[in-house]
């Protein structure tokens with residue numbers, strides 16, 4: 498076989514098994530969804546290069562029975578290849594009986610939209626370590642591919658899923674927990690896949706659920722995707738599509754899906770008027786880079802996000818940063834959050850960024866730029882500290898003095914609903930009026946294993962990941978090249 502053919506065959510074989518992006522979907526919030534609502538959510542997810550929804554269901558939630566037929570019908574109706582799989586939540590209403598789980602998998606895995614991995618129905622769980630043994634039977638009966646959040650008994654688990662998507666205290670997000678999973682998986686000797694969590698934010702204040710804390714978001718939606726590129730796990734799960742109560746939704750706001758604030762006895766709904774749709778505008782690029790090692794910027798895009806009040810302006814309402822409920826040392830929000838406007842942009846080449854708040858120019862800088870020779874095409878990210886400035890926020894990217902894209906955002910103010918800070922983020926986005934169709938070079942050739950331009954040294958990370966076989970393509974090609982040279986020369 499010729500070298501090129503060999504490379505192609507192996508590359509295709511390699512790609513078939515790999516790389517998918519899922520989004521965690523709270524089925525309970527779909528109580529009032531019509532078929533059209535499901536179709537819309539699925540279309541938006543497809544547009545964002547998401548491959549499947551992980552349907553989170555609590556046992557005996559009456560919404561499950563109503564939602565599943567609609568969801569599977571919608572997935573079949575929408576043009577494109579979109580999957581759905583079950584994520585059995587053992588914490589919501591307690592443990593799922595194993596017979597019910599097996600029956601549901603058998604019933605729904607026959608639908609064309611049920612997501613399969615290596616021809617097996619993909620299934621995950623949330624919590625439920627006490628029921629690890631159940632999965633022996635469930636797997637025997639359904640032949641499912643089981644991605645577990647916790648480590649079960651030998652041979653039951655097919656992939657491991659971490660829920661540790663947020664940083665500790667005032668730190669930027671790092672990959673220490675991911676690394677511990679990778680190490681565990683390596684040492685288990687079975688080369689099991691890893692499902693890496695990626696989340697844009699976290700704030701919850703729902704006394705009815707005894708939940709009141711935040712984890713630092715700030716730069717995370719940018720940083721975490723870079724980490725995902727370097728680790729390149731088999732699967733990524735975005736947390737979440739529609740968990741409004743925890744403020745990490747990237748799906749659309751739906752007025753008919755806000756039960757969490759009532760059931761959770763929230764002081765007020767901290768989500769309405771706080772769209773996160775703009776975060777999805779970065780997804781085709783960051784997800785395709787992760788999946789395909791190459792991505793196209795069809796149109797230059799700017800996304801900006803920030804909290805609407807300076808951290809000191811309003812009361813905390815008892816919200817801590819970090820949470821003792823997860824055995825963490827707690828901080829005050831002011832110790833952890835920065836009063837900044839964060840922005841990311843997909844650009845064909847270098848550009849200038851400027852920010853005004855209430856008409857006053859504030860210092861805005863790029864913190865990360867693509868690491869490339871030649872045109873610097875790719876993902877840019879930066880911030881502007883707003884200090885005591887209030888008023889309408891305008892973020893502009895321009896090149897040679899002409900505007901490429903401009904986000905005109907919600908005003909920052911010192912007025913507080915019921916005296917309380919809203920730690921959720923407002924997100925806006927804008928696209929350039931002309932197409933560019935810029936293709937970024939393959940990540941693994943040009944961007945991996947160099948020092949990052951961000952706060953983390955990605956050489957260290959990549960060096961680590963490489964030892965665990967997680968910068969695999971490059972190593973794989975070198976192996977093939979050597980193999981070919983030995984055979985034929």
Ligand SMILES: *[C@@H]1O[C@H](CO)[C@@H](O)[C@H](O)[C@H]1NC(C)=O
Pocket residue numbers: 683684685686964965
């Ligand atoms: C992975 O595990 C094998 C044993 O299963 C061990 O020899 C190797 O050193 C491990 N790799 C790393 C990077 O720890």
Ligand SMILES: *[C@@H]1O[C@H](CO)[C@@H](O)[C@H](O)[C@H]1NC(C)=O
Pocket residue numbers: 525526527528529753754755756757759
């Ligand atoms: C569905 O609508 C009802 C009636 O408006 C509302 O009480 C309920 O909270 C809604 N469900 C969800 C999940 O938001």
